[in-house]
Structure formats: structure tokens, C-alpha cells
Amino acid sequence: MFTLSADLHTHTIGSGHAFSTVKEMAGAASEKKLSVLAVTDHGSAMEGASGAIYFRNLSVLPRNIGSVTILKGIEANIMDMDARLDADAPLLSRLEWVIASLHENVTAPATSAAHTEMYLKLADNPLVDMIGHPDTPAYAFDYERVIREFGAKGKIVEVNNEHAFCHGAQNGKNCARIASLCKKHGVRIAVNSDAHIFSKVGEVGAALVMLDEIEFPEELILNLKHERVLDYIKSKRALFV
Ligand SMILES: [Zn+2]
Numbered sequence: 001m002f003t004l005s006a007d008l009h010t011h012t013i014g015s016g017h018a019f020s021t022v023k024e025m026a027g028a029a030s031e032k033k034l035s036v037l038a039v040t041d042h043g044s045a046m047e048g049a050s051g052a053i054y055f056r057n058l059s060v061l062p063r064n065i066g067s068v069t070i071l072k073g074i075e076a077n078i079m080d081m082d083a084r085l086d087a088d089a090p091l092l093s094r095l096e097w098v099i100a101s102l103h104e105n106v107t108a109p110a111t112s113a114a115h116t117e118m119y120l121k122l123a124d125n126p127l128v129d130m131i132g133h134p135d136t137p138a139y140a141f142d143y144e145r146v147i148r149e150f151g152a153k154g155k156i157v158e159v160n161n162e163h164a165f166c167h168g169a170q171n172g173k174n175c176a177r178i179a180s181l182c183k184k185h186g187v188r189i190a191v192n193s194d195a196h197i198f199s200k201v202g203e204v205g206a207a208l209v210m211l212d213e214i215e216f217p218e219e220l221i222l223n224l225k226h227e228r229v230l231d232y233i234k235s236k237r238a239l240f241v
């Protein structure tokens with residue numbers, strides 16, 4: 001079984017429907033023996049989420065809280081089938097970790113063909129680091145074609161424990177299929193909690209069981225090692241210190 005070093009998808013009270021502060025989330029990460037925590041509150045199109053000024057001001061967060069390195073990020077909403085996001089390029093380029101996700105209360109599902117074209121366009125966006133929870137049944141797409149393209153464009157594909165294993169059996173099946181394709185095509189993944197409260201930070205047990213079952217190669221798991229995460233961030237962001 002893998003032991004992870006980072007949780008790269010978490011929400012604070014800044015999301016409007018999550019319940020812990022950055023300090024509480026960092027404390028929970030430390031208790032779970034994680035050394036990197038990405039704060040990735042929802043983009044402004046999500047009901048109740050913070051506006052652009054909140055994300056610009058993430059620069060006030062310290063690099064470390066206790067023993068935990070803090071990454072200043074966002075879970076941007078994919079707004080339409082042209083892969084437009086609810087944060088502009090100047091804002092995204094200031095952040096250290098950018099997730100792009102579809103949410104049914106923001107963007108209505110379309111056809112599988114439209115989702116496929118959308119993800120192929122998203123793969124071309126250099127400001128996006130990770131594709132959030134791609135397992136949603138309502139947003140089915142051509143997994144093989146898109147996963148190959150994510151790999152070609154250096155995107156990280158998320159295995160989201162909460163989304164895949166707490167929202168119905170089909171999500172979990174889709175997640176396992178996507179992970180198997182990442183293994184086949186050598187595409188990196190990150191395994192995250194999507195915690196909306198401190199007690200869920202680092203909770204990825206079901207995802208790790210699935211990865212074990214499909215004998216997923218550890219070298220493709222970005223957040224397995226602290227240095228692996230920071231090397232990735234530094235490779236994309238010259239200003240990261
Ligand atoms: Zn999400």
C-alpha cells in the first residue's frame with residue numbers, strides 16, 4: 001500500500017460550503033504525516049465561493065505552517081464545452097497549483113462527444129495542472145483518447161477519493177478505468193481527499209485500495225513524495241520559492 005506525502009485538493013471556509021480554516025487544514029495534514037497541502041478553494045462560479053480578490057490575496061499565506069508546505073491553488077470551474085474557466089489567465093498564472101473540474105451545479109452535462117472535445121481543448125491550456133475528478137458518469141468522455149492526450153500535454157489526472165468512492169458505484173468504476181488507462185499510457189496521477197473539513201484531509205483509503213488492485217506504478221503518483229511535488233511545481237513556476 002502506498003503512503004502519500006501530499007494532499008493536493010482541499011477546501012477551506014473560503015469555498016463558502018466548507019468548514020475549516022487554512023490553519024486547521026494544515027494541522028490536520030501534519031497529524032496525518034503529510035508534508036504538503038494544496039489549498040484549492042472553488043472558483044467564483046460556484047455558489048457562495050470567493051471572488052478573484054481572494055485568490056490574488058493567497059500570497060499572504062506563509063510557505064509553511066508548522067511542518068507542512070502550503071501550495072496556493074484553486075479548483076477552477078470548467079464553464080462550457082470550449083473549456084473556458086472561471087478565472088482568467090493573469091490570476092491563474094499567479095497561483096501555484098491549478099485544478100480544473102466540471103461541476104453539475106455550474107455547467108450542464110452535454111454529450112460524450114462534446115465532453116471529449118472539451119477535455120482535448122483543456123489539455124492545451126498550459127495554466128491547468130490537474131484534471132479534477134474526471135470520473136463523473138454524467139460527464140462521460142472518450143477515456144482512451146483523452147487520457148493519452150493528457151499524458152502528451154503533461155497534465156496530472158486526479159484520483160479523487162471522495163468523488164470516486166462516496167458518490168455511487170459508477171464513479172468508482174469510472175475512476176478505476178481511468179487509472180488503468182493512466183497506467184497503460186504512463187500518465188501521472190494525484191490521489192487526493194477533496195476534503196471540505198479538517199477531519200477529511202488525507203483520507204484516501206478507498207482510492208489506495210483500488211490502485212493496489214490494479215497494480216498502479218508508484219512512479220506515476222505525483223503526490224507520493226514531497227520532493228516530487230515540489231520539483232513539479234518548480235518546473236512550471238519560476239517564481240516558486
Ligand atoms: Zn470539484
Ligand SMILES: [Zn+2]
Pocket residue numbers: 009010011075194
Ligand atoms: Zn473540490
